[in-house]
Amino acid sequence: MKLRNSSVVSVLPAHDIFRNNPCRFSFHVFHVNLSKRRRISSTVSQKRQVSVKVGMGADQYLPPWFSVAPMMEWTDHHYRTLARIISKHAWLYTEMIATETIVHQEHNLDRFLAFSPEQHPIVLQIGGSNLDSIAKATQLAKPYGYDEINLNCGCPSPKVAGHGCFGVRLMLDPKFVAKAMSVIAANTDAPISVKCRIGVDDYDSYNELCDFIYKVSSLSPTRHFIIHSRKALLNGISPAENRTIPPLKYEYFYGLLRDFPDLRFTINGGIKTIDEVNAARKAGAHGVMVGRAAYHNPWQLLGHVDTEIYGAPSSGITRRQVLEKYQVYGDSILWRDGRKPNVRDVVKPLINFFHSSPGNSLWKRKADAAFHHCMTIKSFFEETLVAIPDSVLDAPIAGPPPLGREGLFANVESLMPPPYESSEQELLHA
Ligand SMILES: Cc1cc2nc3c(=O)[nH]c(=O)nc-3n(C[C@H](O)[C@H](O)[C@H](O)COP(=O)(O)O)c2cc1C
Numbered sequence: 001m002k003l004r005n006s007s008v009v010s011v012l013p014a015h016d017i018f019r020n021n022p023c024r025f026s027f028h029v030f031h032v033n034l035s036k037r038r039r040i041s042s043t044v045s046q047k048r049q050v051s052v053k054v055g056m057g058a059d060q061y062l063p064p065w066f067s068v069a070p071m072m073e074w075t076d077h078h079y080r081t082l083a084r085i086i087s088k089h090a091w092l093y094t095e096m097i098a099t100e101t102i103v104h105q106e107h108n109l110d111r112f113l114a115f116s117p118e119q120h121p122i123v124l125q126i127g128g129s130n131l132d133s134i135a136k137a138t139q140l141a142k143p144y145g146y147d148e149i150n151l152n153c154g155c156p157s158p159k160v161a162g163h164g165c166f167g168v169r170l171m172l173d174p175k176f177v178a179k180a181m182s183v184i185a186a187n188t189d190a191p192i193s194v195k196c197r198i199g200v201d202d203y204d205s206y207n208e209l210c211d212f213i214y215k216v217s218s219l220s221p222t223r224h225f226i227i228h229s230r231k232a233l234l235n236g237i238s239p240a241e242n243r244t245i246p247p248l249k250y251e252y253f254y255g256l257l258r259d260f261p262d263l264r265f266t267i268n269g270g271i272k273t274i275d276e277v278n279a280a281r282k283a284g285a286h287g288v289m290v291g292r293a294a295y296h297n298p299w300q301l302l303g304h305v306d307t308e309i310y311g312a313p314s315s316g317i318t319r320r321q322v323l324e325k326y327q328v329y330g331d332s333i334l335w336r337d338g339r340k341p342n343v344r345d346v347v348k349p350l351i352n353f354f355h356s357s358p359g360n361s362l363w364k365r366k367a368d369a370a371f372h373h374c375m376t377i378k379s380f381f382e383e384t385l386v387a388i389p390d391s392v393l394d395a396p397i398a399g400p401p402p403l404g405r406e407g408l409f410a411n412v413e414s415l416m417p418p419p420y421e422s423s424e425q426e427l428l429h430a
Contacts, residue, residue: 061191061223061224061264062264062286062287063193063224063226063264063265063266063286063287064090064091064121064266064287065281065287065288065309065310066089066090066091066277066287066288066289066290066305066309066310067090067091067092067093067123067266067287067288067289067290068080068083068090068091068092068093068289068290068291068294068302069093069268069289069290069291069294070093070094070095070096070123070125070150070152070195071095071291071292071295072095072096073095074095074295074349075092075093075094075095075295076095076349077115077116077119078330078341078345078346078348078349079295079348079349080092080094080115080119080122081116081118081119081326081329081349082298082322082326082349082350082353083294083298083302083349084116084118084119085317085322085325085326086298086299086302086303086317086322087302087303087305087306088306088312088315089305089306089309089310089312090294090302090305090306091121091122091123091147091148092119092121092122092123093122093123093125093150093289094115094122094123094124094125095125096125096126096127096152096155096160097112097113097124097125097126097127097137098126098127098128098164098166099126099127099128099130099133099134099136099137099138100128100130100133100137102126102133102136102137102140102141103133103136103137103140106140109140109144113140113141113144114144115144120145120147121147121148122146122147123146123147123148123149123150123193124141124144124146124148124149124150125150125151125152125195126138126141126149126150126151126152126184127151127152127155127160127164127166127167128166128180129164129165129166129169129170129176129180131179131180131183134151134180134183134184135183135184135186135187138183138184138187138188139187141188142187142188142189146190147190147191148190148191148192148193148224149184149188149190149191149192149193150192150193150194150195150226151170151177151180151181151184151192151193151194151195152166152167152195153167153168153170153171153177153194153195153196153197154167154168154171154195154196154197154228154232155167155168155239156168156197156200156232156233156234156239156242157239158236161232161234162234168196168197168200168232168234169200169234170196171196171197171199171200171203171212172200172203174211174212174215174216174219175215175219177194177212177215177216177220178215178216178218178219178220178222179219179220180220181194181216181220181221181222182219182220182221185220185221185222191224192221192222192224193222193224193225193226193266194216194222194224194225194226195225195226195228195268196212196225196226196227196228197227197228197230197231197232198227198228198229198230198231198249198252198253199231199232200231200232200233200234201231201232201233201234201235204231206252206255206417206418206420207417207420209252209256210255210256210259210260210420210422211422211427213225213256213260213263214260214420214422214427215427215428217260217263218428219428223262223263223264224263224264224265224266225256225263225264225265225266226265226266226268226287226289227252227253227256227265227266227267227268227269228268228269229248229249229250229252229253229267229268229269229270230243230246230247230248230249230269230270231246232246233245233246243269243292248269248270249415250267250408250409250412251412251415251416251417252417253265253267253285253412254283254284254285254409254412254413254416255416255417255419255420257284257285257286258416258419259419259420264286264287265285265286265287266285266286266287266288266289267280267285267287267288267289268288268289268290268291271288271289271290271293271408272290272293272404272405273293273301273401273402273403273404274301274304274305274308274309274401274402274404275401275402275403275404276404276405276408277290277309278308278309279404279408279409280408280409281309282409283409283412295349295352296352296355297352297355297356298349298352298353299319299322299353299354299355299397300355300356300397300401300402303397304397304399304401307397307399308399308400308401314396314397314399315396316396317396317397318393318394318395318396319353319354319388319392319393319394319395320393320394322353323350323353323381323385323393326350326377327377327378327381330346330347330377331376331377331378333346334346334375334376334377343370343371343374343375343376343377343380344371346377347367347371347377347380351364351367354388354392357388357392358388358389358391358392359387359388359389359392360388362387363384363385363387363388365387366383366384366386366387367380367384369383370383370384
């Protein structure tokens with residue numbers, strides 16, 4: 001057996017707490033109080049994370065230095081549990097949850113909204129285009145105590161932007177986005193933010209992006225924008241192609257920093273290493289959001305966040321210890337609903353855990369075989385981890401982190417679009 005039975009910190013899902021507490025009112029109170037406590041502790045640990053409320057100046061609101069992007073079917077409760085064991089400071093986003101789903105599942109909310117207290121700081125991302133549903137969904141989410149509520153204005157999936165008429169399509173209607181953000185702010189105590197692209201189809205000039213930011217921030221309390229720095233194409237290419245084909249234009253992001261000094265911006269798109277995260281921040285970004293790289297190589301990427309971005313001392317945690325904690329979590333939730341989650345569901349976030357390490361290919365082959373018969377995470381690990389050398393399992397994350405692409409943000413200055421000029425009256429009445 002590869003895992004040693006050292007003391008493990010229990011990472012129980014929120015469901016366990018709720019199950020033992022039949023009184024709905026009191027568990028809501030528990031949630032909110034806990035959230036307040038968490039917010040305070042995360043404030044202290046990040047030295048500067050100030051919750052903004054409507055009417056507060058943007059200068060008082062600082063977005064997370066580092067966050068893991070919302071990713072449908074990837075950043076689920078299991079992945080976030082793994083991410084939090086590796087990094088105590090990274091902010092974690094939920095997958096996008098449609099407001100209609102929240103409203104229609106009013107009596108089954110834990111399934112969509114509950115999370116383990118350890119997952120703070122955590123942001124709920126919602127998607128929707130109906131103001132009543134947006135208001136109701138925000139109200140229903142409030143007792144769960146999310147640390148921020150984010151509106152998705154960047155998803156190009158036909159289901160979302162086509163039939164659903166939300167996601168990136170909302171960028172074409174900034175006044176609606178402003179109304180939606182005002183409704184969200186009125187129904188939550190948490191800070192709010194928008195995640196968007198730099199444009200959509202032919203609505204893709206720098207000035208049009210600025211018009212969007214200007215209208216949303218002037219007509220609503222939104223002060224934080226997360227900018228996926230490529231436009232979206234609604235011409236039938238797949239969501240995956242929409243994350244690779246349209247070129248990244250970081251110069252638009254840095255143009256926004258220059259032209260909206262009172263707002264806060266998080267850069268997203270194509271950032272692959274901690275070195276690049278720090279380069280983006282050094283170039284002025286208030287926050288950096290990483291998606292695929294945090295999923296494809298969680299150990300290397302998240303393992304450096306606390307020390308290299310937040311300046312915290314190294315926890316010295318090893319991959320064996322991460323797996324021990326994850327096993328306790330995994331076995332506590334396995335088969336919760338009879339057939340789900342199964343071993344494959346719970347192991348899914350680990351599939352890249354040994355990325356580029358000795359034994360990785362053999363481990364994956366053993367994992368494929370073990371999925372057919374293992375009924376617990378413990379037995380799955382016993383059967384598969386023999387493939388991984390002890391030297392890999394017992395080494396803490398070693399610094400410094402791998403170097404990123406040199407000069408990724410070096411020429412944004414020279415590529416920067418001309419400064420934004422708006423005719424305020426014209427824009428707001430347009
Ligand atoms: C599998 C997958 C699912 C995604 N789901 C969402 C989502 O639910 N909401 C959202 O705003 N963006 C979603 N995205 C986009 C990411 O949040 C991010 O903007 C994008 O991947 C670019 O960042 P990256 O280059 O660091 O991956 C998704 C991306 C991937 C790969």
